[in-house]
Structures are given as C-alpha cells and as structure tokens.
Amino acid sequence: MALLKVKFNQKKRVKLAQGLWLMNWFSVFAGIIVFSMGLFLKIELRKRSEVMDNSESHLVPNSLILMGILSCAFNALAGKICYDSLDPTKFAKWKPLLKPYLVVCFFFNFFIFFIALICFLMRGSLETTLAYGLKNGMKFYRDTDTPGRCFMKKTIDMLQIEFRCCGNNGFRDWFEIQWISNRYLDFGSKEVKDRIKSNVDGKYLVDGVPFSCCNPSSPRPCIQYQVTNNSAHYSYNYQTEELNLWNHGCREALLLYYSSMMSSMGGVVLFVWLFEVSVMVGLRLLQTALESIANPDDPECESEGWLLEQSLTDTFKSTLESLKKIGKFNQVDAGSEGAEGEEGGKTPAITTVS
Incomplete structure (x- = not known):
C-alpha cells in the first residue's frame, strides 16, 4: 500500500504546481537570509579572532553560507520544474531528472537538519576556544x-x-x-x-x-x-x-553573545528545514501525480500521487534486499576474478626425459 496516497484531478494538479512554485521562491528568499546570517556571523567571529584559539567556530558560518547558496540553487531549479509541469511538452524534459533530483533534495534536507543541530551544540567547543584565546590574548596585552x-x-x-x-x-x-x-x-x-x-x-x-x-x-x-x-x-x-x-x-559574556546568536540562527534553520521538507514532499506528490496519468491525451483525467510507492516497512525491506544483491554481486565478481587468477597462475608440469 502506497504511503500518503492522494487523488488528483487537473485542477488540483495545477494548484499544487502553482503552490510549489510559490513555495520554492519563498525558499530562495529564505536561502538568501541564511546566507546573510552566515556572512554576518563570520564577520562577527573575524572581528574577535585575536581572542579565539582556533578556527573550529567558523564551521557554523561556513555551513550557513554553503547552505544558503545551495538552497537558492536547488529551489530556483525546483521552481522552474514546477512552472514547466503545467505544460506537458516542457515537463517531458524534466521527467527523467526528477527522481535523482529528489534524492539530492533528501540528502540536502539532512544536511540542513545537521546544520541546525550544530548551531545548538557548538556551545562547548566555543567555550573552550574562547577560554584559551582570551588567556593567550591577555598575556600579550x-x-x-x-x-x-x-x-x-x-x-x-x-x-x-x-x-x-x-x-x-x-x-x-x-x-x-x-x-x-x-x-x-x-x-x-x-x-x-x-x-x-x-x-x-x-x-x-x-x-x-x-x-x-x-x-x-x-x-x-x-x-x-x-x-x-x-x-x-x-x-x-x-x-x-x-x-x-x-x-x-x-x-x-562572549559565550552568551555568540551562543544566543547561534541558537537564534539554529531556530531559523530549523524552520527552513521544515519548509524544505514540505516542498520536497509536495514535489514528490506532483511527480507521481503527473506520471500516473492513465491517458496523457486527456489532461483532465484523474491520477494518484504518493510519497512512497509501498509502505515504509516494505520500502525499507526492498532497499535492504537491493543492497544485499549488490553485495552478493560484488562477491561473485571478486570470486570469479580470484578463480581466474588461480587458473592463470598454474605452472605447467615439467617432464624429464631420461
């Protein structure tokens, strides 16, 4: 049984595509905000780099800057896909790229969630950095x-x-x-x-x-x-x-200043992550709804969209079986190569003539 199965007619498909187009451009704007936050935090850390022991604290701003750039790129592309989905001829060129794109989006959303966690968990590392940096800075006063x-x-x-x-x-x-x-x-x-x-x-x-x-x-x-x-x-x-x-x-004082700033940024990133997950789910529903149209010549016919073609348990089992098959295939290849090597490595018998 498919997970999150929804029935669509033409009107619902058009509304979904238009809504996703709008959400993607909101995500582009959110990506610009995240990029700006990362740039601001990096400047703030650079201003006091003399009293910081190492560059570990720059992991957060660098990640926010990278996330902002990728968010703008991915969501601008998704917005274009959603806009072209209203025209079957234009959507045909995007159709083979949608599944790989959704896989990339899945890993990108995991990356966003990881950045949000870093924003909340960097306090300990930042405290150590400030302790050593301030101690050394005071010695050079x-x-x-x-x-x-x-x-x-x-x-x-x-x-x-x-x-x-x-x-x-x-x-x-x-x-x-x-x-x-x-x-x-x-x-x-x-x-x-x-x-x-x-x-x-x-x-x-x-x-x-x-x-x-x-x-x-x-x-x-x-x-x-x-x-x-x-x-x-x-x-x-x-x-x-x-x-x-x-x-x-x-x-x-510095720890309170930077940790509160990073916690606020972590909250914003967490909100962006929820928004990106919603966009990914909507794009998946749109993709399956368009691909499951029974009669392409009749655009007004109903279709079904789903998040996963099978249930979550069945999808996990099938993925696990696919990985096992890949592992067995590699073992067979390695075994056959070893057998060929043994046959090739045999030395011919030497007969002596008396």
Whole structure:
C-alpha cells in the first residue's frame, strides 16, 4: 500500500504546481537570509579572532553560507520544474531528472537538519576556544611595542568596554599576569625590584586591572590598583564594592553573545528545514501525480500521487534486499576474478626425459 496516497484531478494538479512554485521562491528568499546570517556571523567571529584559539567556530558560518547558496540553487531549479509541469511538452524534459533530483533534495534536507543541530551544540567547543584565546590574548596585552601584537591592548580594552566584562573568568585573572609593559616600569625603584624578586618567573605582578575593567556606573572613582587592599582606600571594601569593576569574565559574556546568536540562527534553520521538507514532499506528490496519468491525451483525467510507492516497512525491506544483491554481486565478481587468477597462475608440469 502506497504511503500518503492522494487523488488528483487537473485542477488540483495545477494548484499544487502553482503552490510549489510559490513555495520554492519563498525558499530562495529564505536561502538568501541564511546566507546573510552566515556572512554576518563570520564577520562577527573575524572581528574577535585575536581572542579565539582556533578556527573550529567558523564551521557554523561556513555551513550557513554553503547552505544558503545551495538552497537558492536547488529551489530556483525546483521552481522552474514546477512552472514547466503545467505544460506537458516542457515537463517531458524534466521527467527523467526528477527522481535523482529528489534524492539530492533528501540528502540536502539532512544536511540542513545537521546544520541546525550544530548551531545548538557548538556551545562547548566555543567555550573552550574562547577560554584559551582570551588567556593567550591577555598575556600579550603589554606587548604594545612588539610587531604583530601591538594591537592586542586595544582589542582587549575595547572588548571589555563593549561587553562590560573583565579578564577571562573575572578581574582576578589580571593579578596572575604582567599586563604592564617593562617600558613603563622604573627598574631603579625599590618597589618594582621587590615585586619582581618576589615572583618566581621574574614578572611584575600587581593586584590591579586595566582601566577598561572599570564600571562607569560606580558611584566613586574607579579603583583599579590595589584592588584587594581595603586599607589603601578610604571607606572601601573590595568584597562589597560590586559596582567598581565588572564582575563577569569576558569568556562568559562572549559565550552568551555568540551562543544566543547561534541558537537564534539554529531556530531559523530549523524552520527552513521544515519548509524544505514540505516542498520536497509536495514535489514528490506532483511527480507521481503527473506520471500516473492513465491517458496523457486527456489532461483532465484523474491520477494518484504518493510519497512512497509501498509502505515504509516494505520500502525499507526492498532497499535492504537491493543492497544485499549488490553485495552478493560484488562477491561473485571478486570470486570469479580470484578463480581466474588461480587458473592463470598454474605452472605447467615439467617432464624429464631420461
């Protein structure tokens, strides 16, 4: 028994073809939107590539860009097929290509669903990428005179100001690295010498943070040096002065920004996938309805359209049997080739004449 069997007359076939033509051009527009989303995400990731450890995060925008291009191409072609299906002479040239095209559409829809899943599941990989990237970027904050790294200070400062964050996991991350360049340190000062000697790696570490960590909403001037020293400042307690510095780390802020963006894009892609599946099902019904017309000379006669010629179970069994036959055929070919090789490899008997 056929799956999703529907009876059609000429009027219904024309309406189905016109509806599919319209849906395909909507899908072309959706493909342009997906392409634009991928391009926008790629630009956003490129803007902060200095604080990202690797290029794994570009898998999502690259996939969205590819999906948008393929969606425009496939749906424009499907729209042309649906338009030509109203004319039997024009549809005749598309008829042998419809089955291969529907197979390609099936795999394309699987690809779309896979991209939607990636958009929702990339959070873990993105978190690791940001953690390592921000940690390395903070180490180069002081290298304002080093070629190739002189931009890092500006990048980190702008990042902390824009996303209202401080450090990788929090402002204490700045206490563990030397973020002040040696160029601006007085090595003749006893305080500087003592701080460098007290550190195993010979670095100048302070309980201070860059100015970009300061919260402009704080009711008092920003305290960015001796942050943990309550006695160094009047009426100050660093554990309760929550408005003085940004409390959130930049990893958390960037992760929330990008993951929410990817989740929204995943929702759009999932909607596009449902729309594409509907188009594929409609195109399959149109194909079978046109091919099952009993009398081609009478276009007004009724016909039947279906999604699968057999039930889902029977289709699966027949596909499995076809695969087994192909496997047996290959085994027979391999066996016959081996037998020929053995016969060809026999050495003739050598007779000795006494």
